[in-house]
Amino acid sequence: MTEKAERLRVVTTGGVLAGFDRAKVVVEFAKLARQPEAVVEQLLAGARHVVKRNVDHWTATVYLQRFREIGVACAVEPDHLDPLEPLPAAARTAPQKDDPQPQSSPGRLRVLWCRLRGMRS
Secondary structure (H helix, E strand, C coil), rough: CCCCCCCEEEEEEEECCCCCCHHHHHHHHHHHHCCCCHHHHHHCCCCCCEEEEEEEEEHHHHHHHHHHHHCCCEEEEEECCCCCCCHHHHHHCCCCCCCCCCCCCCHHHHHHHHHCCCCCC
């Protein structure tokens, strides 16, 4: 029998890498994740947040590399560790009447994945 591959998660470590301008990192991360800048600000406000969980080593490496390219301080760790909150509370609120779609959906995750890999959605 083969061993089951270890599942990983990608977490923001709550800051911006040295040498990067925080304002530019926020804008780039917001574009990449297609989230409002206010949500991205919370992801970079000092606390750790899971941004992707239950991925293989290759996928985690792609996320890690892309986030670091834009200046996001992040890490990869085993997914079996103590649970972290996946998104800040603002990102989990119900959509407003004028909001055309919910904050997170499978389509948004696919778009983020394609953008991380440098593909068009």
